Amino acid sequence: MRVYKHLDDHIETYLSTILLLIFSVLCIVQVVMRYIFNESLTWSEELSRYAFVWFVYTSAAYAVRYQRHVKFSFLIHFSEKITPILSGLLKITALLFWISFLVFLDIYSIKLVMTQFNTGQLSPANHIPMYLIYLGMPLGAFLMTFRVVQHIVFELSEIKSYITKEQS
Secondary structure, three states: OHHHHHHHHHHHHHHHHHHHHHHHHHHHHHHHHHHOOOOOOHHHHHHHHHHHHHHHHHHHHHHHHOOOOOOOOHHHHHHHHHOHHHHHHHHHHHHHHHHHHHHHHHHHHHHHHHHHHHHOOEOOOOOOEHHHHHOHHHHHHHHHHHHHHHHHHHHHHHHHHHHHHHHO
16 A cells, blocks of 8 residues: 555656656767767667657656646636635536547557557667667556546535535
């Protein structure tokens, strides 16, 4: 249970950190090879690009986890002055719209990975199966979907606790 809690709190942080580290090291290696040794590594440029793409998707899940995404909070703050229940309902409505988009993204990103798997295409320099590169998209989408579901559950519990408090 403790391991689950730890991973729940930090999985996006670990993934994003590792991917950003790989991306940064490969870019530095590429610069050193080009400007100091006058040689270019084809594999490092391609691999750094793929690490960056995966980083973008895992970082998007990180932003959802810690609510660092772009949002319009004026209406939420205004509705909190009226009643916290209205504010909670507006948050849940926005989260439901968001999760409907994420389910769409989940479905089509899996279809994209399956299409890449069926083509058997390999990356030009490293000969990595392209479906592995495209797997970053459904991974990030599933992590975002999971985090949005967590936010919905939290908002529902907040509304429930406010209602019970009002009835007491």
